[in-house]
Amino acid sequence: MTRVAVNGVTGQMGGAVIEAATDSEVVVGFATSETDAVEGVPVVDPADAATALREYDVDVVVDFAVPEGALTVAEACAETGVPMVVGTTGFDEDGLARLQDASEVIPLLKATNFSQGIQVLQRLVSEAVDTLEDYDLELMETHHNRKVDAPSGTATSILDVIQEERDVEPVYGREGHAPREADEIGVFARRAGDVRGEHELVLAGNDEVLSLSHRAEDRGVFAAGALDAAAWLVGRDAGWYAFGDVVDA
Numbered sequence: 001m002t003r004v005a006v007n008g009v010t011g012q013m014g015g016a017v018i019e020a021a022t023d024s025e026v027v028v029g030f031a032t033s034e035t036d037a038v039e040g041v042p043v044v045d046p047a048d049a050a051t052a053l054r055e056y057d058v059d060v061v062v063d064f065a066v067p068e069g070a071l072t073v074a075e076a077c078a079e080t081g082v083p084m085v086v087g088t089t090g091f092d093e094d095g096l097a098r099l100q101d102a103s104e105v106i107p108l109l110k111a112t113n114f115s116q117g118i119q120v121l122q123r124l125v126s127e128a129v130d131t132l133e134d135y136d137l138e139l140m141e142t143h144h145n146r147k148v149d150a151p152s153g154t155a156t157s158i159l160d161v162i163q164e165e166r167d168v169e170p171v172y173g174r175e176g177h178a179p180r181e182a183d184e185i186g187v188f189a190r191r192a193g194d195v196r197g198e199h200e201l202v203l204a205g206n207d208e209v210l211s212l213s214h215r216a217e218d219r220g221v222f223a224a225g226a227l228d229a230a231a232w233l234v235g236r237d238a239g240w241y242a243f244g245d246v247v248d249a
């Protein structure tokens, strides 16, 4: 069985990964709060991650934490040669560059969304934006009220896909006198209740509206995708990988 370490083990996704890990074994977790164990999994401070990765003979790390914590653990993975699956969102440019540095020495797979449906949605978005070339675009996402980063990592990735096809300028919410420019895309983040994750792109023009949307119904979908990615990543060459590589395999 693949020996997995979970970064952010005390969090919502950490719990979902432990629950979904039936074909692999979660042998240790990382978190900063003073907890000895979660569901029987020992919890170690991320500052001691390199020692723990060796001690627990970890094959791969699955990360759903915060950017600072993900980077601490990525650097421990690079030091010890352990592959890493990064699910944390909200990295700034410096953080992304540090992940790139780690991927020079270990296999590192980063995805803002580990559901297969979002992989397909991104392909549909690319085709729709390319075909409906002068339609107005508006992007919406809704998440639970504990989410700290906005817009979501998935919305940011969808925006990247759109910008590969079209030169659009994101406008993050509108207020007051704010007429729409032809080359803008409105991006809206809603936070409410325990919504697992909803994303919608609206394309409007020519007296019609096309809506492409996805709704995650349980965190288990992300956990299962990340564990699939982890199993796929073990034994690969150092480098930067995407979830699409796993879905297409």
Ligand SMILES: NC(=O)C1=CN([C@@H]2O[C@H](COP(=O)(O)OP(=O)(O)OC[C@H]3O[C@@H](n4cnc5c(N)ncnc54)[C@H](OP(=O)(O)O)[C@@H]3O)[C@@H](O)[C@H]2O)C=CC1
Pocket (backbone or CB within 6 Å): 007, 008, 009, 010, 011, 012, 013, 014, 030, 031, 032, 033, 034, 046, 063, 064, 065, 066, 068, 069, 070, 072, 086, 087, 088, 089, 090, 111, 112, 113, 114, 115, 149, 153, 222
């Ligand atoms: N790619 C994907 O498919 C998905 C990505 N996500 C992303 O995963 C991340 C976590 O989400 P979620 O589980 O809901 O968030 P939570 O707030 O529930 O959990 C965050 C976890 O990070 C831990 N943490 C905080 N600081 C550090 C640190 N310095 N080092 C290591 N761990 C730390 C927290 O524990 P403690 O306070 O004890 O340290 C906690 O365990 C977010 O960025 C979210 O956007 C979420 C779902 C799917």
Ligand SMILES: O=C(O)C1=N[C@H](C(=O)O)C[C@H](O)C1
Pocket (backbone or CB within 6 Å): 089, 112, 113, 143, 144, 147, 151, 152, 153, 154, 155, 196, 197, 198
């Ligand atoms: O924080 C979450 O919950 C989620 N975060 C990811 C994101 O920022 O896109 C993925 C998913 O939507 C759930």
